[in-house]
Amino acid sequence: MIINTLSKTYTTQVPISTDRTSQLGVSNKSPSVAGDTVEISKEAYKALSDSEATISRGVALIVNSINNDPEFADKMAYTYSHSRDAELIDLKDVPPLDDALRMDAYFQHVKDFESGADKIMNQRVQIYNEMKKNGASGADIFKSLMEFNKTLPADYQKNTGLDKYSDQYSKYVQAG
Template sequence: MILNSNPYQVTNAASQYQQTQAVSNKESTQASTQTDKTEQSSNEPQRKLAWEGFREKVESDPSFAAEIAEAVTFIPNKMMINLNEAPPLNDVEAFTKWASKSDEFDKEAAVVTEQRIEIYNKMKNEGATDAEIFNRIMDFNRALPLDYQVKAGMLAVDTHA
């Protein structure tokens, strides 16, 4: 599982606690919860604007589109891991089993990468622009199983959801 954290939330919550010197845990929890909700709702439009700006650059800059289309096609995904879930190093059997999950994912990622390369080559042969190829590869990525997307770090899982 990938944990999604925002350092600003942590810093802001600590600062808010120091400023208000909350009298009870209940008050502190309510303030922190409210801050998290406010920041989540205020950060969402910023993320959308950043993605739209990125997509505009892909559409308007052919050299950038070519570079990014190749990157999302040919660079294989790697499994995101949570080191907090790793077993102790002195338990060799458990650690080996845990580490082998990455090897299994690499095999799955190789198949996915080959599928992306097929899409890329087919579209290139048909004369598609790099921006069109990028958009098609992104659609392909979004259609992958959610489990794969989470393991590859394409999606962040909020542990509070």
């Protein structure tokens, strides 16, 4: 199954039998597949995206790569420290474009969030620069950035999704 997380479209590929391939005029020299595409509900997509298994598997892959590949760890530490967090939004919470008052309030909220996220990014950059100057490895810097995330206000963590990743990161590191 192929999952396109942007379009929420799931494609399954099923082998076509030899009899069917000849009926379709497809050469029998190489295997052939036919695909079906289905659209899933917002609720199912959210459940998949928010599932603990999905998040924990992603965290495990990242942590293992950071621990076993110094070049990857250096890139992750740099990239993560120099990236601004984005606020998770539900599009149904965005006011209609023709409601100028509510749109103004919404845009002000976005500006305020981005300003706060810029300050947090600057703090991460300071952590990165200080640790790098003192000879820390990318893996150690990344671990410090993850610890820093835990100190951020709970509402900020929830609004960015950091809470889920921080929890899984802590569980994985403690178990590992």
